Amino acid sequence: MDIEKLSIFLNKNLKKSCNISYRPKMTLNDIISESSEILGLKAKRNYKVFDSAGGELSDGDVELLNPQEPLFLSQGEEFVKECALSIYTEVRVLGQGGFGTVKLYINKITNEEVALKFVDYHSLLNTEDVLRMYNEIALLRNLRHTNIVKLIDAFDLEDKMCFVMEYCSGGELMDYINQKGPFPETEIYRLGAQVVDAVRYCHNSQVIHRDLKPQNVLFSNESRTIVKIVDFGISGMFSVGRIGESSEAGSLLYTAPEVISGRDNRAAPALDVWSLGCIIYEMLTGKHPFLDEDADSTIGRILKGAYEAVPSNLPSHWKRFFKKIFQISPENRWTMLEISSYFDKLRFGGDSSSSQNSSEEEVKAKSFKSPQELAKTRNVDHKPTVPKSNPKSQPAKTNLASMRKYKSQAAFKAEPKGKVQTTRKPNK
Numbered sequence: 001m002d003i004e005k006l007s008i009f010l011n012k013n014l015k016k017s018c019n020i021s022y023r024p025k026m027t028l029n030d031i032i033s034e035s036s037e038i039l040g041l042k043a044k045r046n047y048k049v050f051d052s053a054g055g056e057l058s059d060g061d062v063e064l065l066n067p068q069e070p071l072f073l074s075q076g077e078e079f080v081k082e083c084a085l086s087i088y089t090e091v092r093v094l095g096q097g098g099f100g101t102v103k104l105y106i107n108k109i110t111n112e113e114v115a116l117k118f119v120d121y122h123s124l125l126n127t128e129d130v131l132r133m134y135n136e137i138a139l140l141r142n143l144r145h146t147n148i149v150k151l152i153d154a155f156d157l158e159d160k161m162c163f164v165m166e167y168c169s170g171g172e173l174m175d176y177i178n179q180k181g182p183f184p185e186t187e188i189y190r191l192g193a194q195v196v197d198a199v200r201y202c203h204n205s206q207v208i209h210r211d212l213k214p215q216n217v218l219f220s221n222e223s224r225t226i227v228k229i230v231d232f233g234i235s236g237m238f239s240v241g242r243i244g245e246s247s248e249a250g251s252l253l254y255t256a257p258e259v260i261s262g263r264d265n266r267a268a269p270a271l272d273v274w275s276l277g278c279i280i281y282e283m284l285t286g287k288h289p290f291l292d293e294d295a296d297s298t299i300g301r302i303l304k305g306a307y308e309a310v311p312s313n314l315p316s317h318w319k320r321f322f323k324k325i326f327q328i329s330p331e332n333r334w335t336m337l338e339i340s341s342y343f344d345k346l347r348f349g350g351d352s353s354s355s356q357n358s359s360e361e362e363v364k365a366k367s368f369k370s371p372q373e374l375a376k377t378r379n380v381d382h383k384p385t386v387p388k389s390n391p392k393s394q395p396a397k398t399n400l401a402s403m404r405k406y407k408s409q410a411a412f413k414a415e416p417k418g419k420v421q422t423t424r425k426p427n428k
Helices: 028-038 081-085 127-142 173-180 185-204 269-285 295-304 317-325 336-348 353-367 371-376 400-412
Strands: 005-010 013-021 048-050 071-074 088-096 100-107 113-120 151-156 160-166 217-219 227-229
Touching (some): 005 028, 013 028, 028 048, 081 151, 088 113, 127 160, 173 217, 173 269, 185 269, 185 336, 269 336, 317 336
Parallel strands (some): 005 071
Antiparallel strands (some): 005 013, 217 227
């Protein structure tokens, strides 16, 4: 059996590092004495050890260590924030926007390619911008879905926030539409169903994306078989019986009429349904449903729901689909459950077993709500049954900071014997 190694870097001099064997019942003093001896440091009493997030380790943390996460040995000084970036090697710039830059890096420990998104604090003009940034961190930490980009880590540098994210090397859906569009129906079912499933998962997790567009749908790799939704920076939360946070942010071409008119800009599932309809329309026809000669004309068409007629050479079921999506009144739009069921019918013919099960689950879910809640939840579908993940595909250990927090919470909020905890509160 291979012996796992801990990588130890000197806190103020990252060029100095060493590896020590990670053993059961290892103590913090063991880590300090072994690493300081290898690094040629003088014996001191005020050594500290930090994890990659800057948290100081105690003896109780050693059992939670992930050997893939480097540690930083301090000779008494505080954690140097740039240490968190030291385990990555920069490859190239992937993109640049108003809030910062996205670069491709390689993790020196795992040799994994990751995308690092740097948000410059100077680019955050107001309180709403700051809230968006921390909102994205909180949301992505709690969303786990095959078709949603994974947030691996997030840490604070001196003048910017750094997001370490799953790298999607296949490019944007928008570029693929421009290159290969319009797509055959089989391609739309294959790709569109993934986006539908991811958005439905978000809604069932009480999260509204609010900025769905082809530029925010990336291909996982060059094979272009799996897509991932990215950029949750302006997402809002909602819950049964009430509508969530307000915001006017978003991309005009994919923004619902109630937001543009100012009638209602609060987070609601119907916002994403409208945006999703625009994406599907572009995949099917190669053009945007509401795009006109200028911005004013385009806005006018969105406010009226006057989308470009579906080409006559396409099957009639698409006319029904967009008629149900591009409803001016959000309460009249299809829910993500209805869209998912309709896609299943188009793909498999008739009522698929998956859509029947979903409908039955929705009926059961609604039967437990009060009449007042039912009257207010036209756009909220059930919590679907999530397939069990393969344990082998999940890392055995996670970031030490989150494990430390979990252990602390568990000590004070232990469940009584026989009681199974079925819900998980999001991180504060």
